[in-house]
Amino acid sequence: MTGLDTNTEDIILKAARKVFTHKGFDGARMQEIADEAGINKALLHYYFRSKDKLFEAIFVEVLNTVFPKIIAVLMSPVSLFEKIEKVSFNYIEMLKKNPDLAIFVFHEISRNPIRLVGNFKNAGADFNIIKIQIEEEVKAGNMYPIKAEHLIANLISMCVFPFIARPVFMGMAGMDNDAYDQFLEERKQIIPQTIITAIKTRK
Amino acid sequence: MTGLDTNTEDIILKAARKVFTHKGFDGARMQEIADEAGINKALLHYYFRSKDKLFEAIFVEVLNTVFPKIIAVLMSPVSLFEKIEKVSFNYIEMLKKNPDLAIFVFHEISRNPIRLVGNFKNAGADFNIIKIQIEEEVKAGNMYPIKAEHLIANLISMCVFPFIARPVFMGMAGMDNDAYDQFLEERKQIIPQTIITAIKTRK
DNA sequence: TATACTTTTGACCATCCGGTTAAACCAACT
DNA sequence: AGTTGGTTTAACCGGATGGTCAAAAGTATA
Numbered sequence: 062m063t064g065l066d067t068n069t070e071d072i073i074l075k076a077a078r079k080v081f082t083h084k085g086f087d088g089a090r091m092q093e094i095a096d097e098a099g100i101n102k103a104l105l106h107y108y109f110r111s112k113d114k115l116f117e118a119i120f121v122e123v124l125n126t127v128f129p130k131i132i133a134v135l136m137s138p139v140s141l142f143e144k145i146e147k148v149s150f151n152y153i154e155m156l157k158k159n160p161d162l163a164i165f166v167f168h169e170i171s172r173n174p175i176r177l178v179g180n181f182k183n184a185g186a187d188f189n190i191i192k193i194q195i196e197e198e199v200k201a202g203n204m205y206p207i208k209a210e211h212l213i214a215n216l217i218s219m220c221v222f223p224f225i226a227r228p229v230f231m232g233m234a235g236m237d238n239d240a241y242d243q244f245l246e247e248r249k250q251i252i253p254q255t256i257i258t259a260i261k262t263r264k
Numbered sequence: 265m266t267g268l269d270t271n272t273e274d275i276i277l278k279a280a281r282k283v284f285t286h287k288g289f290d291g292a293r294m295q296e297i298a299d300e301a302g303i304n305k306a307l308l309h310y311y312f313r314s315k316d317k318l319f320e321a322i323f324v325e326v327l328n329t330v331f332p333k334i335i336a337v338l339m340s341p342v343s344l345f346e347k348i349e350k351v352s353f354n355y356i357e358m359l360k361k362n363p364d365l366a367i368f369v370f371h372e373i374s375r376n377p378i379r380l381v382g383n384f385k386n387a388g389a390d391f392n393i394i395k396i397q398i399e400e401e402v403k404a405g406n407m408y409p410i411k412a413e414h415l416i417a418n419l420i421s422m423c424v425f426p427f428i429a430r431p432v433f434m435g436m437a438g439m440d441n442d443a444y445d446q447f448l449e450e451r452k453q454i455i456p457q458t459i460i461t462a463i464k465t466r467k
Numbered sequence: 468t469a470t471a472c473t474t475t476t477g478a479c480c481a482t483c484c485g486g487t488t489a490a491a492c493c494a495a496c497t
Numbered sequence: 498a499g500t501t502g503g504t505t506t507a508a509c510c511g512g513a514t515g516g517t518c519a520a521a522a523g524t525a526t527a
Contacts, residue, residue: 069474087290088375091515101476106516161374167428168371171364172291174431188437210437210447211454218425223417225370225428228377234391234413244413251414259462272504294485304506309486 070108072098077105078119082161085168086116120169120176127162130155132186135213141194141204142257145216149252152220153245163224204260212260219252273311275301280308281322285364288371289319323372323379330365333358335389338416344397344407345460348419352455355423356448366427407463415463422455 076098080089091112095102109115134147156163170177192209199206223230223245231241279301283292294315298305312318337350359366373380395412402409426433426448434444 084375085288085290085371087288090513092513102515103477103517104475107474110516112515164371164374167432168288168367170431171367172287177431177435186436207454208450210433210439211451213436214426214433214447214451215422215454215458217429218421219418221429222421222425225374226420226424228373228380229370230413230417232380233389233416236413244417247411248414248417251410251418255418255462256458258465259458262461262465293483295483305485306487306507307505310504313486315485 069100069104073100073105073108073115074119074122077115078122081116081119082123082159082165085165086112086172089116123162123166124177126155126159127166129185131217136185136187136190141191141198142253145256146253148216149220150249152217153249156221156224157242157245160224160227163221167225205262207260212256215256216252219248219255223248272303272307276303276308276311276318277322277325280318281325284319284322285326285362285368288368289315289375292319326365326369327380329358329362330369332388334420339388339390339393344394344401345456348459349456351419352423353452355420356452359424359427360445360448363427363430366424370428408465410463415459418459419455422451422458426451 073094077089077094080094080097084093089112091105092102094115095105098105105115109118131148131152134144134151137144139147188209191213195204195207195209195212198204227241230236230244231238236244276297280292280297283297283300287296292315294308295305297318298308301308308318312321334351334355337354338347340347342350391412394416398407398410398412398415401407430444433439433447434441439447
């Protein structure tokens with residue numbers, strides 16, 4: 062593919078990402094990563110000193126895949142309703158391309174919550190921007206009040222959780238893989254529709 | 265506490281449940297379970313032949329904690345709106361008492377999706393009941409159409425995901441533990457409010 | 468070609484971990 | 498007290514696993 066694929070360090074990262082995101086830190090084996098990369102196990106330690114170091118490298122990479130783009134949308138200077146639509150679209154689009162990331166990220170964060178703190182706080186997330194924007198929309202009569210925490214929680218939950226619970230939902234609703242992909246595609250519309258309709262309406 | 269606590273088998277199950285749900289199958293150590301139970305490691309193998317067997321025992325137990333009650337509510341003969349309220353309340357209440365279960369269940373299911381199939385299908389879940397109920401509510405003019413899959417996905421997502429993403433949401437919104445517990449409590453109202461308002465309104 | 472360097476490898480090591488075993492412990496019964 | 502049967506333990510085993518090392522292979526430079 063690209064030139065990156067001929068660079069040993071990147072081959073390793075790619076293999077490690079695949080194995081770690083699929084099996085988690087505890088379930089991943091250095092030997093399996095080496096096999097996946099088509100190299101000797103010792104070479105892993107030559108480029109990355111330890112399993113922890115290698116994991117850290119790909120975990121940061123994954124966090125940067127998952128959070129920054131959505132935060133950028135939420136912080137961008139567009140209307141609240143447009144943000145809700147864009148986040149739904151972008152998040153579902155990204156997770157369709159990286160279906161393992163959701164479970165991986167939250168499992169690993171639960172294994173070691175401290176790791177998170179610094180990393181995404183300085184991705185430019187400022188929660189007050191959303192709070193102020195909601196206040197303004199309420200003042201302008203475009204929506205009814207809701208705490209920013211709940212609005213964002215509703216939005217992210219509905220986007221991400223179907224990827225985490227995929228086998229469960231598929232089993233419950235009797236969907237096959239194709240049907241579920243179609244279902245996920247529909248959610249790009251359903252989620253903003255649900256949220257926006259709810260906040261535009263007197264409860 | 266109860267008489268159960270003096271029974272070795274139950275002491276083991278309790279310890280195993282704590283360690284497994286906290287660390288996952290791969291991260292759990294038989295020695296740690298033994299320590300937690302205050303017994304010898306060999307005794308684990310005396311009561312449960314292997315780590316797999318012990319895990320299977322507590323996994324079934326956990327599935328029966330997580331799914332049946334919610335399925336029972338969804339299948340019960342009450343109005344759709346009442347179901348939505350009851351599921352929100354019950355799910356959040358249960359997860360407040362067992363905060364580790366959400367991540368644990370979905371991580372382990374992703375590790376081995378087949379395990380799930382039989383288990384909760386015969387918990388009495390019949391998705392058609394919800395589909396029919398929605399059709400009737402639509403026909404009666406009480407709500408606008410929405411696929412049952414999306415309605416249920418929205419409901420479960422908004423209830424469960426805040427437990428999975430707890431550290432992330434806490435970080436983003438700058439909440440401490442007490443504030444987050446309060447936030448979760450509020451969601452018992454917010455979630456049915458959001459869903460019901462949305463489906464009662466022309467989009 | 469000789470030299471110096473980085474990259475890659477196979478073989479190896481120490482430790483961890485799930486699992487086994489034989490013996491000790493203990494309660495019940497005779 | 499002695500026997501029996503279930504329970505608990507300390508010690509041990511073998512394989513898996515993260516990690517190391519010295520030598521081989523490859524590459525660039527003179």
